[in-house]
Amino acid sequence: MPHESVSQADNPHELLATVRELTRQVRVAQRGTWFPLLVFATITLVAIPVYRYAPYLDLFGTCRSRPGHTVCAAPNPAELGYWTVALLLAYVAIAAFYVRQSRRRGLGTPIRPYVVVGVALAVLMTAVSVWLALHPLVPVPADPFSTDPAEIEVGAAGWLVNGLASPIAVIGLALLVLAWVERHWALLAYDLAFLALVVIMGSQVIHSASPWFFLPxxxxxxxxxLLGAAVFAVFRPQPGVRA
Known part of the structure; x- marks a missing residue:
């Protein structure tokens, strides 16, 4: 009789521990971290010919010309249009991948918050980019053809806002939500390092006459x-294997 009482007292704790372990295993099985990273790497590489060959559309009237040379204070709206469409299509592809994976494994997927936040950030990026084109935080120099760094000096806050409004930063910010959805600490660490890289690169001004100056x-x-996608793909959970 005492043995039965002890077993009954232990059962709720054992059941709770079992539920927590099953929940953890389900979350691990739901992970498909490598795919979003691969999709974002792809659209970033596809952006290269857009940056290089898309004609500049001076929608905001910021271009100034002199014989043989033109300077525009705002980014090319064609690039912004590309990123808006590319990001929206990327989230459609990511949502489809996770839904297909969940059906194949017989598990539900909590990917909706990530997709919703990602789409919202893409739309917000477009709105902020248009606003910055009309109200630039980086002051336009008196001589638009000047290369004097003092003429285009801007504070750290200005670079931070410009950097976080970039498409690459938007990708990184949305990945924070994916790390939370998947309870993925490795992805969180990776993404924080990625965002730090984005901020550092965004603070660098490249003075070059080359039409390929944007490549870095x-x-x-x-x-x-791509490196992150490869690493997470190698270590992705396999169906039926205990994590």
Whole structure:
């Protein structure tokens, strides 16, 4: 009789521990971290020909010209249009991947908050970018053709706002939500390092007449995303294997 009482007293604790362990295993099985990183790396690489060859659309009237040379204070709206569409399509692809994976494994997927936040950030990025084009935090120099760094000096707060409004930063901010959804501490650490890289690169001004001057701002994040996708793919949970 005492033995039965002890077993009954232990049962609720054992049941709670079992439920927690099953919940953890389900969360691990739901992870598909490598796929969003691969998708974002792909759209970042595809952006290269857009940056290089898309004609500049002076929608905000910020361009100033002189014979043989033109300077525009605002980014090319064609690039902004590309990123808006590319990010929205990326989240559609990511949502479809997670839904397909959940059906194949017979598990539900909590990916909706991540997709909703990602889409919201993409739309917000577009709105903020348009606002910054009309109200630039980086002051326009008296001589738009000047290369004097003092003429384009801006505070740390200005660089931070400009950097966080960039498409690459939007990708990193949305990945924070994915880390929370998947309860993925490795992804959180990776993403914080990625965001730090974005902020550092966003604070760098490249003075170059080359039409390929933008390459580091795309190739470096794309390489980091591809590396992350490869690592998370190698260590992704396998169906039926206890994590």
């Amino acid at each position: 701002h795309l190739l470096v994040p794309a390489a980091v995303l």
